[in-house]
Amino acid sequence: MKFIAADVVSAFPQSADPSDRTAVRQRTLKTAIGCTGIGLHSGAKVTMTLQPAEAGTGIRFRRTDVKGRGAIVPALWSHVGDTRMNSCLVNEAGVQIGTVEHLLSALAGSGIDNCLIEINGAEVPVMDGSAAPFLFLIECAGTVEQTAPRRAIRVLKAVSATDGDKTATLSPASGFSVRFDIDFASQAIARQSFALAMTRGAFKSEISRARTFGFEQEVAWLRANGLARGGSLDNAVVIDSTGTKVLNDDGLRYGDEFVRHKILDAVGDLYLAGAPILGHFHGVRSGHALNNRLLQALFADQTAWTWTTIAPGSAAAQATPASAPALALAANG
Ligand SMILES: [Zn+2]
Numbered sequence: 001m002k003f004i005a006a007d008v009v010s011a012f013p014q015s016a017d018p019s020d021r022t023a024v025r026q027r028t029l030k031t032a033i034g035c036t037g038i039g040l041h042s043g044a045k046v047t048m049t050l051q052p053a054e055a056g057t058g059i060r061f062r063r064t065d066v067k068g069r070g071a072i073v074p075a076l077w078s079h080v081g082d083t084r085m086n087s088c089l090v091n092e093a094g095v096q097i098g099t100v101e102h103l104l105s106a107l108a109g110s111g112i113d114n115c116l117i118e119i120n121g122a123e124v125p126v127m128d129g130s131a132a133p134f135l136f137l138i139e140c141a142g143t144v145e146q147t148a149p150r151r152a153i154r155v156l157k158a159v160s161a162t163d164g165d166k167t168a169t170l171s172p173a174s175g176f177s178v179r180f181d182i183d184f185a186s187q188a189i190a191r192q193s194f195a196l197a198m199t200r201g202a203f204k205s206e207i208s209r210a211r212t213f214g215f216e217q218e219v220a221w222l223r224a225n226g227l228a229r230g231g232s233l234d235n236a237v238v239i240d241s242t243g244t245k246v247l248n249d250d251g252l253r254y255g256d257e258f259v260r261h262k263i264l265d266a267v268g269d270l271y272l273a274g275a276p277i278l279g280h281f282h283g284v285r286s287g288h289a290l291n292n293r294l295l296q297a298l299f300a301d302q303t304a305w306t307w308t309t310i311a312p313g314s315a316a317a318q319a320t321p322a323s324a325p326a327l328a329l330a331a332n333g
Contacts, residue, residue: 023149023309026113028052030142035133037125040099040212040236041086043229046121050137053114055148058274059107061089061097064120073097075104075117077272077296083289085227087269098123101288102212105268106134108276109203112143113150129211129235130253131264135204154308155279159301161293166285168266168294173280180262180283186215186243192259198267207267209253210260213237216247266291273298278308 034049053060059075070093073079081090086099103124107115109131117124127133158171179195196202214228214236222228237257238247246252254260266283269291283291298304 022312024312026055026146026148026150027111027143028055028114028146029112029138030144033137033141035125035127035137037127038230039121039123040126040129040230041227042098042121042123044121044123046119046123046125048117048119048125050141051116051118052144053116055114055146057114057116059104059112059115059117059271061100061117061119063095063097063122064118066095069093070095075100075272076274077292077299080272080288080292083287083292085222085288087265087272087288087292096122099126100124100272101265101268102126102129102131103134103268104271105203105264106131106138106208108267108271109135109198109208110138110143111276112138113275114146126212126230126235129237130261131208131268135208150276150310152276152278152308152310153273153298154306155277155298155304156306157301157304159294159298159304161290161297163290163293166287166290167283168286168290169282170277170279170294170298171282173278176277176279176281178263178266178281178283180259180266180286182259182262182285184258186239188239188244188246189213189258192256194256194259194263196263203267206254207260207264210257210264211235211237211253212261213239213258215239215243216241262286270295275307276310 029050029052032049032051034047036047038045061073061075063071070091073089073091073095075089079089079091080087081096082088087101088096088098089100090096097119155170155172158169160167160169175197177197181193182189183191196206214231216238219228233248237252240247262283265288266281269288270277270281273295
């Protein structure tokens with residue numbers, strides 16, 4: 001695995017001197033845009049609209065089916081409740097928004113700092129199980145620069161979270177890069193590793209289309225536990241009960257789609273930090289729960305991170321992530 005250091009700029013920002021008055025500015029959507037779909041776990045049909053939002057307000061959800069102040073649910077690590085099979089947010093009033101990670105991943109990959117997501121139900125629509133439909137919506141709406149400088153969280157020292165043989169680590173780096181290693185008993189997945197620097201366009205081309213996945217034999221258990229009710233071959237890669245075959249007629253979108261989806265999830269989970277992270281993430285068999293525990297560990301140690309602004313010329317200052325080809329190098333196996 002190698003990174004091309006000079007290319008570690010993109011939708012994911014470079015660091016800069018906090019006193020730099022020419023810092024990159026925050027971004028929001030140019031216009032509102034919506035979609036309709038079903039929740040992966042609830043199976044419920046929902047309508048969702050991504051709205052432009054004022055600088056400094058961050059990413060927030062508003063449940064349009066809930067009255068009053070309790071309708072707002074901030075997309076922050078401190079509001080993560082259930083991490084069983086997805087990242088679910090919950091506010092002080094107990095109002096929830098489930099399966100936020102793929103949408104958060106698309107917002108991170110698009111360099112969106114501020115967005116109000118209006119939704120008339122308790123779960124973000126799963127769409128095709130990847131972040132690509134959300135990226136498409138954001139690209140259709142377009143983005144606009146705001147007056148406030150963009151802030152990022154610079155990792156100052158390595159922080160880890162561990163659960164048995166699973167680990168998640170953040171360590172210092174000039175930009176944002178990710179490595180993920182998985183090892184499943186299923187032959188269809190087995191061992192996969194993927195690493196990339198989030199260069200301009202890399203998120204879109206290398207990560208955004210990777211779908212969520214599951215196992216045929218888990219479906220009954222998941223449904224008995226109120227999960228995966230909306231899941232189907234239209235929105236997930238499903239592996240057969242022998243663990244050797246992908247049941248989807250069209251096969252995989254990437255040969256190593258599984259590990260790429262784990263990166264997609266991690267990018268979304270990490271965006272719940274409330275700002276882009278300048279650091280290197282390494283996940284080994286990690287998942288939503290451990291990714292959240294990693295952010296808890298980072299913010300529990302005030303010597304482990306600091307706020308910074310972002311240098312001009314980096315991704316966030318430039319056009320959309322789609323405007324240039326990916327320059328990431330990946331390592332498989
Ligand atoms: Zn996912």
